[in-house]
Structure formats: structure tokens, C-alpha cells
Amino acid sequence: MCAPGGGGRLTGPVLMAAPDTAPPTLATEDVVLDAQGLVREYGPVVAVAGIDLTLGPGEFLTVFGPNGAGKSSLLGLLAGSMRPTLGRVSVRGQQLDFGDVSWRRRIGVLSHRGFLYHDLTVTENLRFFGRLFELTDLDRRIPERLAHVGLSDRAGFKVGQLSHGMKQRLALARALLHDPDLVLLDEPFTGLDPSAAAVLRKVLVGLKDGQRTVVMVTHNLGEGLALATRVAIQARGRFVWQGGRDEIDTDSFERFYHEAVEGRR
């Protein structure tokens, strides 16, 4: 669960009536993602300024924030693609260690970039990444994942021939190919048409229902709130507010978001 960090409990009209109790503590074996005291500095610039985060299975945390808030840096720290200046991250109790990288099998990342080779086919891309993840049942797994994201009929197409929405669905299939415990999503709805967004939304709902743990950073308030079980607002490198989805009144969230980002909350 998200512990309050950097901000207080929400008060005012944005809140639904919520019991004023601390979030339930997860048993150690239920913790999927545990990040403590995360700080990331780029020279004099502090991108992430002390974030604590604990999430269990089936939790979907959406992180909202303006440009430059440090959302992508936070995701990079959780994905292990960058080292924290301070703090630590554990996934399923395994601390992210840059010597032994076996923990990478537990994490799937979907960025606004697809991590795909445009001159390889859909199947070749998945087979390549599957082999890097040491998956042995790719002949079964690849058709399953392609069916899951609605790309079965594009298996032999080169990625360069796909539309942006199809590429994004393929990137999602790549991110989920190895059945990660933790899925990290960076602006996954950017540039998608409504039908592609609907497919992506359906897959993401399936992740939540399947007890995967998801962290998504986005500017899209509608999609972000629709999927979240927990919500955080990040500004100036820290969470200025976080809480349960049921604590939020959707209609007035946008106003609250702007107030929180501007430091008026």
C-alpha cells in the first residue's frame, strides 16, 4: 500500500467520505514492490526527491504529474534502468542489484518507446526478447500473447508496417511475455486512437484482475483514474499527495490536481 509521503491526507471537496485510518500494512510475503527513500539527482537537479512506495498484488498505482515532475525518472529507478542516488528498491523481496540482474525477470516495462526492431517481424521481435529472458516455451507463449493483444493476424508483419496503436500493443505483449510480477507503464496511451486505447485498457484491467502489480505514469487523468486502485500526484520530485482511488471524487480531481501541483494543497 502507499504510505502517505510528502503530502497529507486529502481534505476538501475532492474527497469522497473515506475512513480516516492508515492503509493496511501488507504482510512481507505479499509485498511485490518496496521502494524506500528513493532519490535521484542529475548534477544539481533533483529529479526524485525521496519517495517511499510499497505495493502488493493486484494494486494499480497511477502517478500523475506535470512535465519535469520526475515521473519517468521514478519509473527508471523502479525498472532498474537507472541507479538511485540514495534509497533502495526490492521486487518480491529481491533487491535490485546491478551485479546479479536476475530480478529483471520480475519486471516488465512499457515505455512510450516500444523497444522494438522495425525491420524484424512481430514474431521475430517477441522471439528475440523471449530468448533474452531465457523463455523455453516461446512456440506456445508468443501466439497466446499476440491473441491477448489482438495481433494474431499480424504475426508475420514487419513492425515498421504496423500502425502506432499496433506497435504499442506489441510493445505491451513484449513487456508481458515473461509474466512479470511488476509492470511499469510510461504514458502508454500517448498517441493511441480510441479503439487501440480500448484494447490497451482491457489488457491493463486484466493485469489488475490477474493480481499483477502495476505502476503507470501518465498525464491522462481519465485513463489514469479509471484503472487505478491507488493514485499519487508527483511534483518537484516528490509525491505531494497519494491515497486510495476510493478517496477521490473524479469530478473535482482535475481542480485538486492543479492545486496540489502548484503547492496550494
Add this chain to the structure above:
Amino acid sequence: MSYLRQVQAIVWKDLLLEFRTKERLVAMGAFAVLSAVLFNYAVDRTAVRPQDIAAGLIWMTIVFGGLLGVGRTFHLEAQDGAFEGILMSPAPKDAVFLGKTLANFILLYVVSLLVVAVFMLFFGLELGASPAVLALVLCLGVLGFVSLGTLFAAVSSGTRMGETLLPILVFPLLVPMVIFGTGATGRLLASRPVAEVVGDIRMLGAFAVMALAAGALLFRFVVED
């Protein structure tokens, strides 16, 4: 075994991409042929015997042509952030380096054989008495070259100067390869006994092993945050 499978996956992917795009092979092959043609006209055959300078020209063509291809090792990787996807996989960084180096080696070795063939054609050279040993000399020299080239291509791809920086970084380190490669190649083309080139071959082998080991050790510091 899983380590070897990850290396194999990188090699397979790089060669398949090259087979599809032919980006680097065509550039290196064309450079080799055109260089041989130009050298053919640049050398005054009344003043110097082509056999005497062919070995040096062969190795310089391999180095310059090779840089065209090796320098673009990470070009396709930058497309759609694909290399970031590799780095986020559990494949060890040295396996990634070895995979990319092996793929580069296969491409450049093919080109080096083409270079020798083209020089034989234009300079009227003969293959010598020990073509298998010549093939070994090329193999070791090219392996050392691509090991350093792949490492420094990763370094230069992350800089603003990009491919311009690569020759500046790599050329000083290629001096041993050029000295021993040229020496061995010249003697073999002149059909000198193999015993005369054993020392050069040992030095080329040591150079290749050291370059490969250094690349495998240092690559992670280049590509990781």
C-alpha cells in the same frame, strides 16, 4: 547454456537485421572495392612493386571500411529505444557485448576476405603458399579490431560527436593489429615460410584475446546508467 543462448540470440538478431537492411555490408563492401580501385591508380608501379605495399593497403582498407560498419553497430539499436529493451532484460552485459562483437566479426571477416580478393585482382597478387594461415591472420586481426570497435562504438554512440569520435578513440589502439597483421600478411602473400609469421600470429592472438576481454569487462560501464 543460457548464457550462450543469450549471446546466440543477439548474434541472430544482428545478422537478421543486417540481412534485411544490408546497411553495413553494402557500405563496407563498396568501400573495399572502391579503395582498391583508387589505390591501384595511386601507386606508381614503375617506382614500387605492388606486392611490397599491398599488405599495408589491405589492412588500412579493412580498418577504414570496418569503421564504417562497426560505427553503425548501435544505429539500429537507437530506433524505438530497442537497446534499452535489451538492457532491461536479464541478459548479462558481457553476453550482449559478445553477441554484438561476434555479429560484427562475421560481417567484417566476410568483408576482409573480399578486400584480399579485390586486391589480388587489381594488384596482380597471388594468394601465397599458405592461404589457411592468411585466413587465420585475418581472423585474429579482425576479431581484435571488432572487439575494440564495438566497445568504442557504444561509447561514441552516446556522445554528440557520434561516429566522428570513433576513429579518434580506436585508431591509436589499433597500432599493434596493423603492425603484426601487415607483417604477417606481407610475408604470407610473398609465400614466405609459415615459421616466419608465427610470432606475428601469437601477437595478433594476444591482441584479440585482450581486446575481447577488455570489451566484455568494460561494456557494462559504458551502457549502464
